[in-house]
Amino acid sequence: MNQLIDRREALRKTALLMGAAVSASAMAGILNGCKAAPDLNYKPVFFTEEQARLVSELAEMILPKTDTPGAKDVGVPNFIDKVLIQCYNKEDQDRFIAGLTAFDEESKMNYGDSFIYTKPEDQVTLIKKTLETAIAEKKENPTAKRPFILMAKELTMLGYFSSETGATKVLQYEPVPGSYKGCIPLSEAGNGKTWAT
Amino acid sequence: MNLNTEAEKNNTYDAIVVGTGISGGFAAKQLSEKGLKTLVLERGRDVKHPDYPTATKDPWEFENADKPTQEDLRKQGVQNRTGYTVKQSTKHWFVNDLEHPYTEKEGTRFDWMRGYHVGGRSITWGRQSYRFGDLDFEANAKDGYGVDWPVRYADLAPWYDYVEAYIGVSGQNENYPALPDGKFLPPMELNCPEIELKKSMKDKFGRLLTIGRVAHATGPLPHTPWRGQCQFRNLCSRGCPYGGYFSSVSCTLPAAEKSGNMTLSPNSVVHEIIYDETKSKATGVKVIDGVTGEQTEFYAKIIFLCASTFGSTFIMMNSISNRFPNGFGNDSGELGCNIMDHHLGVGAGGDVEGFEDQYYFGRRANGFYIPRYRNYGKDKRDYVRGFGYQGGGSRQGWSGLVAEMAIGPDLKQMVSTPGKWTIGMGGFGEILPYHENNVKINKDKKDINGLPTLLFDAGFKENELRMRKDMKNDAAEMLEAAGVKNVYSYDNETGVGLGIHEMGTARMGKDPKTSVLNKWNQVHACKNVFVTDGSFMTSAACVNPSLTYMAFTARAADYAVSELKKGNL
Numbered sequence: 087m088n089q090l091i092d093r094r095e096a097l098r099k100t101a102l103l104m105g106a107a108v109s110a111s112a113m114a115g116i117l118n119g120c121k122a123a124p125d126l127n128y129k130p131v132f133f134t135e136e137q138a139r140l141v142s143e144l145a146e147m148i149l150p151k152t153d154t155p156g157a158k159d160v161g162v163p164n165f166i167d168k169v170l171i172q173c174y175n176k177e178d179q180d181r182f183i184a185g186l187t188a189f190d191e192e193s194k195m196n197y198g199d200s201f202i203y204t205k206p207e208d209q210v211t212l213i214k215k216t217l218e219t220a221i222a223e224k225k226e227n228p229t230a231k232r233p234f235i236l237m238a239k240e241l242t243m244l245g246y247f248s249s250e251t252g253a254t255k256v257l258q259y260e261p262v263p264g265s266y267k268g269c270i271p272l273s274e275a276g277n278g279k280t281w282a283t
Numbered sequence: 284m285n286l287n288t289e290a291e292k293n294n295t296y297d298a299i300v301v302g303t304g305i306s307g308g309f310a311a312k313q314l315s316e317k318g319l320k321t322l323v324l325e326r327g328r329d330v331k332h333p334d335y336p337t338a339t340k341d342p343w344e345f346e347n348a349d350k351p352t353q354e355d356l357r358k359q360g361v362q363n364r365t366g367y368t369v370k371q372s373t374k375h376w377f378v379n380d381l382e383h384p385y386t387e388k389e390g391t392r393f394d395w396m397r398g399y400h401v402g403g404r405s406i407t408w409g410r411q412s413y414r415f416g417d418l419d420f421e422a423n424a425k426d427g428y429g430v431d432w433p434v435r436y437a438d439l440a441p442w443y444d445y446v447e448a449y450i451g452v453s454g455q456n457e458n459y460p461a462l463p464d465g466k467f468l469p470p471m472e473l474n475c476p477e478i479e480l481k482k483s484m485k486d487k488f489g490r491l492l493t494i495g496r497v498a499h500a501t502g503p504l505p506h507t508p509w510r511g512q513c514q515f516r517n518l519c520s521r522g523c524p525y526g527g528y529f530s531s532v533s534c535t536l537p538a539a540e541k542s543g544n545m546t547l548s549p550n551s552v553v554h555e556i557i558y559d560e561t562k563s564k565a566t567g568v569k570v571i572d573g574v575t576g577e578q579t580e581f582y583a584k585i586i587f588l589c590a591s592t593f594g595s596t597f598i599m600m601n602s603i604s605n606r607f608p609n610g611f612g613n614d615s616g617e618l619g620c621n622i623m624d625h626h627l628g629v630g631a632g633g634d635v636e637g638f639e640d641q642y643y644f645g646r647r648a649n650g651f652y653i654p655r656y657r658n659y660g661k662d663k664r665d666y667v668r669g670f671g672y673q674g675g676g677s678r679q680g681w682s683g684l685v686a687e688m689a690i691g692p693d694l695k696q697m698v699s700t701p702g703k704w705t706i707g708m709g710g711f712g713e714i715l716p717y718h719e720n721n722v723k724i725n726k727d728k729k730d731i732n733g734l735p736t737l738l739f740d741a742g743f744k745e746n747e748l749r750m751r752k753d754m755k756n757d758a759a760e761m762l763e764a765a766g767v768k769n770v771y772s773y774d775n776e777t778g779v780g781l782g783i784h785e786m787g788t789a790r791m792g793k794d795p796k797t798s799v800l801n802k803w804n805q806v807h808a809c810k811n812v813f814v815t816d817g818s819f820m821t822s823a824a825c826v827n828p829s830l831t832y833m834a835f836t837a838r839a840a841d842y843a844v845s846e847l848k849k850g851n852l
Contacts, residue, residue: 147690147691148690148691148694149691149694149695150691150692150695152692152695154695165347165348168346168347169347169348169350172346172347172352172353172354173347173350173351173352173353174353175353210690210691213690214688214690217688217690218688220686221686221687221688224686236685236686239685239690240682240685243681243682243684243685243698244348245348247680247681247698248342248343248345248348248349249343250341250343253341253342253343256695256698256699257680257681257698257699259341259342260644260645261339261341261516262514262516263514263515263516263644263645263646264514264515264645265515265644265645266471266472266515266643266644266645266646266647267472267643267644267645268471268472268473268474268475268477268478268643268647269472269473269474269475269478269638269641269643270641270642270643270644271640271641271642272639272640272641272642272701273640274644275642275643275644276644278642279699279700279701280678280680280681280698280699280700280701280702281646281680281701282342282680283342283517283646
């Protein structure tokens with residue numbers, strides 16, 4: 087019941103934002119009843135709402151909420167949207183969008199739906215498969231531009247670990263160390279976690 | 284001039300210093316402390332210690348994780364050629380390339396990284412501080428490239444002592460013949476794999492690895508009580524509010540200020556030296572106000588040009604008189620020639636096994652140093668001169684896990700455990716003084732102040748390219764010998780200037796026919812003008828040059844004051 091309302095609400099929102107031109111795949115996802123379109127916790131500038139939802143879910147799968155906050159909690163999707171529009175040139179922006187689109191096509195082909203509507207285990211499988219191919223490509227040709235999934239993973243990690251939460255809760259951060267000790271037992275290096283900077 | 288005598292009197296000082304960077308700051312301190320009323324002219328905006336806008340910000344306070352935006356790159360694309368200079372935390376220390384353009388001769392590349400503000404590049408410098416030795420001062424005479432230095436190490440040693448003690452240099456004396464020792468504050472520590480590499484280098488190659496010698500206060504500096512000690516934040520290039528490393532803004536300019544004899548004038552773009560033919564002396568400088576465009580003249584008995592290598596060379600080339608039709612002091616035709624730098628972007632790195640249970644605390648803004656060993660003693664190569672290495676070890680952070688399979692809770696878990704140890708080193712190679720590596724005035728392109736700009740024509744030659752092969756191979760060989768795994772080596776495409784150690788365009792020498800300055804940094808043909816920035820350098824050696832600029836500046840200032848007192852200037 088609630089699910090249905092959520093789906094309708096999502097459909098309404100999407101329709102409003104996209105001028106009622108809801109994509110066939112989004113419609114299929116909703117009507118198939120797999121799961122609701124996930125909430126988007128910011129207003130994208132670079133991405134369309136549909137792309138933004140995909141990037142948000144992908145980022146959250148890469149760095150999910152556990153006992154520490156996840157990518158969405160610390161604003162990683164918003165960060166990626168902003169970096170892409172402000173810091174990337176047209177060529178890299180296009181490469182990211184092309185990669186994102188191809189990634190979602192893979193999802194539809196293999197799991198019959200857009201990434202955001204598929205089951206978490208299918209999402210993990212698809213990310214891992216895409217990563218595996220990308221890592222192999224990178225090993226073969228280290229100087230080539232980073233494949234999409236590695237760009238997405240890097241941006242997710244950059245946004246997360248440069249956030250206060252990422253730097254201080256998952257890693258450790260010492261703003262003013264005051265001294266340098268070059269070769270000490272790990273147990274004596276603060277709390278023993280990786281230094282954020 | 285039409286200036287009335289009152290205005291002329293108001294604009295008259297004992298000494299004028301042009302520039303506030305490494306050299307200008309030191310000249311300002313020395314001259315004003317010796318009692319000279321000193322006017323210090325800086326072309327850029329004012330900066331006052333400890334007001335550095337980004338210095339205490341945490342990583343999450345920067346937009347876009349500190350990355351440059353496309354708009355930043357449109358304005359500072361050339362300044363970003365290093366790949367590390369234009370960030371949200373540091374971009375205000377580098378010029379806007381649209382306002383301050385320069386030209387590269389077709390088919391050549393030249394990288395000119397600089398900032399226009401009080402303190403200049405002393406705020407963003409790498410702080411590595413090594414002495415030239417006689418290996419360097421004798422090099423030109425021995426192999427015939429360039430002209431002989433008119434000085435030897437013994438002339439400079441007391442001035443190196445003085446400067447090191449004053450600015451504070453952390454380092455380790457090693458009694459290594461190719462690199463003179465110095466007056467050091469306590470050395471910083473090497474980390475675990477660096478200690479191991481040091482031992483392997485000594486045992487297997489008889490070569491030295493030492494902790495970098497850096498202008499950081501690792502102990503108290505009672506003579507400049509307003510400076511604190513290094514806090515190991517490694518945020519140096521933002522400016523250090525603690526005064527933990529040496530800059531003009533934190534050290535020499537406050538000292539000059541304290542003397543009561545210095546007047547510091549920012550936004551004062553010096554573009555010409557005024558030469559009086561009847562007196563055969565320079566009488567002052569012409570200045571454009573960088574904000575209002577107003578033109579002024581200032582007068583003094585002596586002038587110190589410390590405007591950076593190409594800054595001072597520009598002023599001299601732009602100062603045309605009947606006596607100097609080819610540029611001020613340019614009887615030799617060497618002004619603007621012999622551009623040098625250090626060539627870099629070549630070296631090796633790899634993974635270190637072991638030390639999993641060891642780590643470090645604090646962020647050391649320093650690495651290790653391997654001084655020159657090539658073409659020294661019995662070693663003989665198919666090129667002349669040599670190179671040193673700077674490098675470091677560390678444990679990988681989150682970025683090491685990007686191109687790995689881990690995602691999800693696993694990734695979070697793995698990231699919080701320090702990654703594998705890696706170690707690497709990059710070479711700094713000597714570039715020879717070639718007459719044809721030159722810079723000229725370009726009247727066809729103007730800067731934001733309406734002044735002509737510079738046209739560069741410089742490149743590497745066979746000697747540098749041969750040396751790079753050793754720089755790449757030796758690094759890999761030394762790492763492999765120390766048991767480093769997955770060793771990779773690299774030789775990146777680079778341009779002259781990328782070392783940000785530009786030098787040589789007003790070199791000193793014994794003969795006025797082949798050099799611009801004498802051994803006291805005095806213009807051969809106009810003794811009351813001294814040039815003490817990197818332009819005086821007769822050869823480049825392979826060590827970072829700023830310490831040498833300061834030693835020569837202090838020496839030249841001492842000489843200038845004594846000559847002034849004797850009535851010789």
